[in-house]
Amino acid sequence: MKVRWLPALLVLLIVAVTVRLGFWQRDRAHQKEALQAHITQFEQAPVRHLGAQPFTLQEIEFHRVRATGQFMPDKVVYLDNRPYRDQPGFYVVMPFRLTQGGDVLVNRGWLPRNASERTTIAPYLTPSGEIEIEGIARADASRAFELGQGGSAAHQLIRQNLDVSAYASETGLPLQPFVIQQSSDTHDGLVRDWPAPNTGVERNYGYMFQWWGIAFAAIVLGLYAARRSAKKPPAPHV
Template structure:
C-alpha cells in the first residue's frame, strides 16, 4: 500500500523534508540565541551603567577605544574649552517618553594635552537651536584649564536631526556627534568618542548616557524573536505538507487496491 514511498517523486519529497526540517529548526534556534544574547547584553549593560554611576572616574586614555564594556564609564580629562567652536546638536530629547520636550545639546570641544580634542556635551536645553531667544540661554564654558568628568560615549552613526550628514544644518549646528562629523568643522583632530557631563551648570540639564550600540532591546532584538517564530512555523509547514501529501497518496493507493477510481495513484 505504501510502495509509492519508493518512487523517485517521493524520494525527492522525503529528502527535501529531511533536510528542510532540521535546517528550519537550526535557524530558529540560532535566531532565538541571538535574541537571548541581546537580552543578556542589555542586562549586563544596565548593571555596568549602575556601577559606573558610583565608580571612580578613570583617565580618558585608559578607556579608549570605546566598546560595550567602557561605554557609560566615568572618564576624566583635562584641557581647555574651545568656545569658538561650540556647537549645538538640535532635535534632542532627554528621554524617549511621549510628551518629552524637544531641545538641543550644547557641545564644546575640550582641547586636551594629547593634541586631540574631546567633544563634551555640557548639557541640554529645551527649545529650538534655530531660535536666538533659546540659544541666548546657553551659558559660556569655563575659561582656562579645567578637569571634566563624565560618562564616556561612542561616536554616533545616526543623524538624529533628520538631516543627512554632510549638509543641510545651519552653521554652528551638528546633527551627529562623531569624529567624522567634526573633522570638517574644527581645525584639529578629535577623539572618536565623547562624554556627557553628569553635573551641568544651570540652566543646562545633564544628559544621561545612552546604552552602547547593540546592547539594548532595540528593534533588531525583537526582529530576532520574530524570525525565530517564522523559522519554526516553516518547519511545521513542511511537516504539515508532507503528511497532507502522504495521506492523499495513501488514500489514492487504497482506492486503487479496492478497484475504485482507476488512476487515482497518479494524483499529485
C-alpha cells in the first residue's frame, strides 16, 4: 500500500495536538478539583480574625473571616448587572474601617434595581458605629462581562466591576487585597443568598472528551482515506 506522506503527517499532527489539548483540559479539571477540596476545607476551618496586619490573597482567599470596625458609606460602590432569581439588581460594596487599623472592602449583599429608573438606588440600612461582621474572603466582589472600561471609570457610583488595587489607588485607602463576602446579618435589608463557588470542572471534562473525540475521528477518517486510496487501481500507463 502506497502511503501519501503529506496527508498522513497532517492526520498525525491533528491527533497529536488534540490529544495534548485533551490532557491539558484534564489537568485543569484536576487543579479545579483540588481547589474545590480546599474551599470545602476552608469552610470548616476556624474563623480568621482581621486586624492591622495585611494578608496576601493566596493565604486568605475562601477562608471564613471576622472583622470589627465601621462601614464607610460615603465611599460605597454599586456593582450593576448582578441578577438574583432573574431580577436585576446591584451588589452593594462598601469599605470597612478596621478597629485595629487598615480597611477592607465588603460585598454587603444584593439590592434590587428600580424597574423604571436604573440609576435609582433602593433604600437600605447601614449600621453606624463599631460592629462585627463575618464572611468569606474572595478575590473580588464578583465580575461581570465588561466592554472596555464600561462602568469602572473612577468616581462613578454605579460600576460594572471593581478592582481592589485600582480602588485603593483611587481612594487612597490602605485596603486588604481581597473582598469580604458578608454572611452575617446586620438587619440592613440586603440579600445575602450567595451562590456557591463554581469552579466549572464539568466544563473542563467536557472539553477533554471533545478534544479526544476529534483525535479519534481524525484517526478513523485517516485510516478510511488510506484504505480507499489503497483500493484505487493504479493509473494506466500511456
